[in-house]
Amino acid sequence: MDITARARGTLLGLACGDALGRPVEGWPRSRIASEHGRLTEMQDRGIHGLPAGEVTDDTELALCLARSLVESDGFHPDDAARRFAEWFEGDPTGIGGMTRRVLSRVATGEPWDQAAEHVWTQSPEGQNAGNGSVMRCAPLAIRYATDAETLVETSVASSRLTHWDPRCTHGCSALNLVVAGFLRGEADPVSMALERLSDDAPAAVTVALREASTTTDPTMLPVTAYVVDTLEAGVGHALLAETAEEAIVTAVNNGGDTDTVGAVAGAVAGARFGAESLPAAWLNELTVRDEAAALAERLADQAG
Numbered sequence: 403m404d405i406t407a408r409a410r411g412t413l414l415g416l417a418c419g420d421a422l423g424r425p426v427e428g429w430p431r432s433r434i435a436s437e438h439g440r441l442t443e444m445q446d447r448g449i450h451g452l453p454a455g456e457v458t459d460d461t462e463l464a465l466c467l468a469r470s471l472v473e474s475d476g477f478h479p480d481d482a483a484r485r486f487a488e489w490f491e492g493d494p495t496g497i498g499g500m501t502r503r504v505l506s507r508v509a510t511g512e513p514w515d516q517a518a519e520h521v522w523t524q525s526p527e528g529q530n531a532g533n534g535s536v537m538r539c540a541p542l543a544i545r546y547a548t549d550a551e552t553l554v555e556t557s558v559a560s561s562r563l564t565h566w567d568p569r570c571t572h573g574c575s576a577l578n579l580v581v582a583g584f585l586r587g588e589a590d591p592v593s594m595a596l597e598r599l600s601d602d603a604p605a606a607v608t609v610a611l612r613e614a615s616t617t618t619d620p621t622m623l624p625v626t627a628y629v630v631d632t633l634e635a636g637v638g639h640a641l642l643a644e645t646a647e648e649a650i651v652t653a654v655n656n657g658g659d660t661d662t663v664g665a666v667a668g669a670v671a672g673a674r675f676g677a678e679s680l681p682a683a684w685l686n687e688l689t690v691r692d693e694a695a696a697l698a699e700r701l702a703d704q705a706g
Contacts (some may be wrong), residue, residue, distance in 0.1 A: 407676040408585045409544045409702035413468065413694040415646050415672025416540055418684045419664030420460040423654040424448060427458075427496070431621070431657035442651050444687045455687030458496035460537040460665040462489060465690065467560065468541035468697040475704065477542065477556040483514035483563050496661065498534040498627075500525065504564045514563055522566035533632035535565035537662045539574040540669040543581035544701040550598050553578055558600075565629070572603035573629045576611055577666065580637055584673035592637065606630045614638035625658025632659065636666025646671035646679040 425448020426434050426441065434441055444454035466489050470482040490497070490505035497505075500521060507517035522530055539560055546553035557574040565571070576595055583591025592615040596608060610630045614637035617623060623638045624631035635653065643649035649671035654664045672680065677695070685691050 403587070403676050405547060405585050405705065406699055406702040407678065408587075408673050409698040410677035410695050411646060411672030411675060411679065412540050412544060412581060412585070412669050413464065413672070413698040414677050414680055414685065414688070414691065415650065415668030415670075416464055416665045417457050417461040417668070417688055417690050417694050418646075418680055419650045419653065419666070419668030420457045420661045421455050421688055422650055422684070423660030423662070423664035424452065424456065424458050424496070426654065426657075427659065427661045429657055429660065431625075431655065434655055434657055434660075440651070441655055444684060452495065453689075455684075455689050456495075457688075457690055458661055459494055459498065459501070459534075460496070460662050461690060461694070462494055463501075463538035464541055464665075465693065465697065467538055468694075468701060471541055471545045472697055472700045472704070476545070477560065479514065479559055479563060482560065483508060486563060498532055499529065500532050501534045501564045518562055518564055518566050531567040531569045531629050532565065533627050533629045533659065533662050533666075535561035535563070535570050536573045536577055536629050536632055537665050539578055540581055540673075541697070541701060542574075543578040543673070544585065544698060545705055546578075547582045547585045547702075547705045550579065550582070553582055554598065554600060567629075568602070569604050569606055570629050572600060572607045573610075573633045575599060575603070576607050577633055577636065577670070580611070581670055581673045584670065592641070607633065610634035611637065615641060617642070620652045621656060623653075623656060625656050625660075625663060627659040627662065632663055632666055635663045637670055639663075639667040640670035640674055643671055646675045647681050647684075
């Protein structure tokens, strides 16, 4: 399988995980089982009241980043921040608290780095390290799939557009190193990621990767919006599954922050198994299918 098929799998998997998990976001596993049995099909309504196949901020911000990378031929934080602020002004669906607080300041003209650092320093523990940057960072893994040093640097910088905490910045690096490893067809991307993470990466991030690679029961993977939990769960579900579809379904049916954990699991599993491992029924309903596939292909071309 070539990198282009895996790249399409990455962005389409991310979007499918977001769309499948969106209607049951915040539900415990027991409620999903009670109302849906095992949720395997795109649903309408739900928490945001949207049609089946619609996505939320997870995918929309990933596509903003992908457009910036493609049209600027690389990562330029000012351009990405401008696109994020324009997206924010369109009253988006499902935006996280920290992202909202940062982009509301950027939209009024405050420099993005000043806004992001200020919001982080003013946020108490428990509200300062959410998964709002790790959910959107996968386009960087495609663009810099063959350049680990630049991938680490840009992953950190991309997170800081909204999420300044080191667990977020290095969490993005960790996830993208794993995704890039799968894009290159490596057998053990997690070990490679652990070797290439910066020396100053928080221990919580490296522990999460190790836990993801040793977990044998997907129902024991975490479900919260804490970035370290989402990193562990997204990678863990992708490693345990036999297809991208299985990784996404298992992640979503575990409950909790279903759209974001589903999106992260989908990005990793899509890179591992390729777009062909996603159900045609999902892709037919996915509203962003064509753009996500086209951006993935252009990013893969730039990476080559």
